[in-house]
Amino acid sequence: MNATRCFALTFLFGSVISQSNINVQKLYTFLFTTHNYNTLIRPSRNQSVPLSVHVIFTLYGISGVDEIEQKLIATGWLDVEWTDELLSWTPSSFGGLKYIYYPQGKVWKPDISLQNGFSKLEELGSKFISVFIDSNGLVNWRPFQVFESKCDIDSTYFPFDRQTCHLDFVAWSLSNVDVHITKGGKGIQLAKDLQRHGEWKILSSSAMNLVESHETKVRFTIVIQRKPLYAIINYIMPILLLSILDIFTFKIPVDTGERMGYVITVWLAYAVFLTIISDSLPQTSESIPNVSIYIMIQIFIATVIVIISAIESGFTHLSDDASVYYLLSKLAKKFRKPSVQSESKCWDRAETCVTWKEAISALDKCLFWNLSCTELCQCQASDLCKNINTHLTDIDDDDDDDDDDDDDDDDDDDDDDDDDDDDDDDA
Structure with a gap:
C-alpha cells in the first residue's frame, strides 16, 4: 500500500514538473517566436509616445578616488525598469506562470550608459545577466558595474576636504522623443552591506532628473569626505x-x-x-x-x-x-643682565x-x-x-557610534537566541 502511494506521488510530482516545463516553453515560443519579437524595435504599440524608463542606483562602495586624474571609482548596480508591451501574457493560459527570466541580450533594453565616464563607452552588464519579466510586461534589468566617472577635485582644504561627484546616466542613442529616463523611488540608495573605504567616507547621496534639449538623463550625486587621520x-x-x-x-x-x-x-x-x-x-x-x-x-x-x-x-x-x-x-642693553663688567676696552666711551x-x-x-x-x-x-582638533574629535565620535552599533547587533543576537530557547521549551 505504501509503495503504491509513493508511486502515485512520484507520478503526480513528475507530471507537475513536466507540465511547468512545457508551459515555459510554450510561453517562450508565444513571446519570442509567434510574435516575431525584435530586439531592435522599441517595445511600444504607440511609437509616437516616449517609453518611460525608471532608474535606481544602488551604491555598493567607493573603490577609490584618483586625485591626480580627478576620477571617482564607484561599485554598484542599476535597477532599470520599463514596460515592454510586447512581452505581456495571461498567466492562466500558461499554467499560472507570472514571471520569467531571459538573457539580457535577447530583449530590447535602453542603451543606458555613463555620460561622464572616464573610460571608453561600453554596454552595461554582462552577457550572463538575465532580465526579470512579469506577465504585465514589466521588465527589470540589474546590471552590476564598476563605474569610473569624472570628478572635479577641489583640493583647497586638503586633507580636510570633501568632494561632490556626479554619475550621469543617459540613453546614448535615443532622444527624449523615444525614451524618457527618470529616477525611480529615491533614485539612489546604499547597499546594506556597503563596503567602507579606508580614505573616504560617504556623507550623503541624492538623485535628480535633468532635461536637456534632446535628451533626458538621471544624475546621481555622491558627497564624500576624506578621512584625514x-x-x-x-x-x-x-x-x-x-x-x-x-x-x-x-x-x-x-x-x-x-x-x-x-x-x-x-x-x-x-x-x-x-x-x-x-x-x-x-x-x-x-x-x-x-x-x-x-x-x-x-x-x-x-x-x-x-x-x-x-x-x-x-x-x-x-x-x-x-x-x-x-x-x-x-x-x-635692554636684554643685558645687571653685572659688574670691565670697561678696560671701552675707556674712551662714555657709555657701557x-x-x-x-x-x-x-x-x-x-x-x-x-x-x-x-x-x-x-x-x-x-x-x-x-x-586637526575638530577631526580628531569626529574620529572619536565615529568610533563610539561603531561600538554602539556592534553592541546593538550583539543584543539582537542575544534576543534571537532567547527566542530560540523559548521556542524549544514550547516544543
Missing part, C-alpha cells in the same frame, strides 16, 4: 613640528657653526614635504591646497632664517672693539661697551619670541590647528 600623522604633524624647529633655530649659538647646517636641513625638509603633497594632488591652478600655501610660507620664513644666520655668522668674527650698530646696541656677541644674542632672543607669535598666528589663520 593618515594625512595628519604623516604630513600635517611633521610640518607643524618643523615650524617649531624653525623657532628654536635662534637658541643655537651662532658662533658654534652648527646653526647653518641646522636651518638648511629644515629648509630641505619643507621642500620634500611640498613635493610629496604636490605629487599626490591634481596639478591644476584652479585650486591650490592651503597646506601647500602654508608650506610655501614656511619655506619663505626658513629662507629668511638662513639669510639672518649667515649674516650673524659673519658678525661673530668681528673683534670686540668693532662698533655695534646703534639699534642693536640699544636692543642688547656692547660687543657683537651680546648684540647677536639679544637679536636672537627677540627673533625667537617674534617668530613664536608669528607661527602661532599663522597656524590659527590657516585653520590647521582647528581642523
Whole structure:
C-alpha cells in the first residue's frame, strides 16, 4: 500500500514538473517566436509616445578616488525598469506562470550608459545577466558595474576636504522623443552591506532628473569626505613640528657653526614635504591646497632664517672693539643682565661697551619670541590647528557610534537566541 502511494506521488510530482516545463516553453515560443519579437524595435504599440524608463542606483562602495586624474571609482548596480508591451501574457493560459527570466541580450533594453565616464563607452552588464519579466510586461534589468566617472577635485582644504561627484546616466542613442529616463523611488540608495573605504567616507547621496534639449538623463550625486587621520600623522604633524624647529633655530649659538647646517636641513625638509603633497594632488591652478600655501610660507620664513644666520655668522668674527650698530646696541642693553663688567676696552666711551656677541644674542632672543607669535598666528589663520582638533574629535565620535552599533547587533543576537530557547521549551 505504501509503495503504491509513493508511486502515485512520484507520478503526480513528475507530471507537475513536466507540465511547468512545457508551459515555459510554450510561453517562450508565444513571446519570442509567434510574435516575431525584435530586439531592435522599441517595445511600444504607440511609437509616437516616449517609453518611460525608471532608474535606481544602488551604491555598493567607493573603490577609490584618483586625485591626480580627478576620477571617482564607484561599485554598484542599476535597477532599470520599463514596460515592454510586447512581452505581456495571461498567466492562466500558461499554467499560472507570472514571471520569467531571459538573457539580457535577447530583449530590447535602453542603451543606458555613463555620460561622464572616464573610460571608453561600453554596454552595461554582462552577457550572463538575465532580465526579470512579469506577465504585465514589466521588465527589470540589474546590471552590476564598476563605474569610473569624472570628478572635479577641489583640493583647497586638503586633507580636510570633501568632494561632490556626479554619475550621469543617459540613453546614448535615443532622444527624449523615444525614451524618457527618470529616477525611480529615491533614485539612489546604499547597499546594506556597503563596503567602507579606508580614505573616504560617504556623507550623503541624492538623485535628480535633468532635461536637456534632446535628451533626458538621471544624475546621481555622491558627497564624500576624506578621512584625514593618515594625512595628519604623516604630513600635517611633521610640518607643524618643523615650524617649531624653525623657532628654536635662534637658541643655537651662532658662533658654534652648527646653526647653518641646522636651518638648511629644515629648509630641505619643507621642500620634500611640498613635493610629496604636490605629487599626490591634481596639478591644476584652479585650486591650490592651503597646506601647500602654508608650506610655501614656511619655506619663505626658513629662507629668511638662513639669510639672518649667515649674516650673524659673519658678525661673530668681528673683534670686540668693532662698533655695534646703534639699534642693536640699544636692543642688547635692554636684554643685558645687571653685572659688574670691565670697561678696560671701552675707556674712551662714555657709555657701557656692547660687543657683537651680546648684540647677536639679544637679536636672537627677540627673533625667537617674534617668530613664536608669528607661527602661532599663522597656524590659527590657516585653520590647521582647528581642523586637526575638530577631526580628531569626529574620529572619536565615529568610533563610539561603531561600538554602539556592534553592541546593538550583539543584543539582537542575544534576543534571537532567547527566542530560540523559548521556542524549544514550547516544543
